[in-house]
Amino acid sequence: MKSDNFHLKIFMFFLLMAVLFSCQQNNYSEKEPNNTISNATLIGLDQSISTDLSAENDIDYFKISLPRQGYLEINLQESESEVRINYFDSSGQIRSWQYLPDAVFIEKKGIHYFTLKNDLGNSAGQVQFLPRFIAEFDPTEPNNSRENAFEMTLNKPIQTAIFPRLDQDWFSIELAEKGYLKTSTKKVQGLRPEVYYIYENEKEVHRIRNWKYLPDVCPVRNPGEYFVFLHDAYDDEFSKQLFELEMNFIPEFDQYEPNDDLLTAKAIVLNETIKFFIFPRDDHDIFRFSLEKDADIFLELTKSSEIQIEFRFQINRNISEWINPPAEFFVPKGEIYLEFRGFDDRCCSQEEQEFIIKKIGL
Secondary structure, eight states: HHHHHHHHHHHHHHHHHHHHHHHHHEEOOOOSOOSSSGGGGOOTTEEEEEEEEESSTTTEEEEEEOOOEEEEEEEEEEOOOOOEEEEEEEEEEEEEEEESEEEEEOOOOOEEEEEEEGGGGGGOEEEEEEEEEEEETTTTTTTTSSGGGGEETTTTTEEEEEOOOOOOEEEEEEEEESSEEEEEEOOOSSEEEEEEEEEESSSOOOEEEEEEEEEEEEOOOSEEEEEEEEGGGEEEEEEEOEEEEEEEEEOOOOOOOOOOOGGGGGEEEEOOOOEEEEETTTEEEEEEEEEEEEEEEEEEEEEEEEEOOOEEEETTTTTOOOBBBEOOOOOOOOEEEEEHHHHHGOOSSSEEEEEEETTTOO
């Protein structure tokens, strides 16, 4: 009798294990029809889902409950076709068609929707996918718009991430004086962070410096709030690995700034040594002087750093080619503009440069 009980217990144990294992491995299928949001198939996290995309131009709708801020990740398990996904919630589209596997940022808990279709609208047959939830790990999120930019503090590095693919992050910093804002990263793996800058005050909001790889330095011409938009170049790389982002301020050291356009060009005179700086990268310094008669002019650098400097001149809207100093050139009478830059805008330096212009023959 005891032996029978023992064998019965063993049998029940293995039967229970088999049932549990079967539940864990269970594949859930879509419930047709599910081609509109109103009849979207309700699915759960960490459950393998099967759906049939055999019909041409078939699009299947699914809904899923997510517990808090984080990321919904959809992994494709079995399919020989390329499947695309489109995410949205009750307020509208969150993220348009992307190839699986993919993940999307979820700001709030609740019911979220997505649709699946085969690429190009062709038949994909039976498709199997696995939805997973990734808890928030980026302390700067949500910061996907300028309105909810993460507030930075100078000289205080923070941890952030570019995740998922197409992640776009905004950061803000308040600056009280002229100078330069330096943005840099550390411990970046597999990414190429890129930024642009926006300046805002009570009167205006405008973009002041276009896409630059980090580290980068942005001129600060006015006090106010500055925004830095960060993403991966081309939006094709992403990582769950946190990296360090830091902003530093460099006080203005160039007495002639701003002088990067004709309106802000600084007046100089012949035979006077002019001190200037080509900083940061893409900096152009413009000076102007006047001649009462046509003349041959000689320009030379009397002090230069390790970077190569080139210049061009403009008179009556006629602009010369870029010239390497020292150089001689003829200019007619009138007001002449001289524009300096680092070679091909590829270099800059905080070291001082000096130049002088003279009339030849005097």
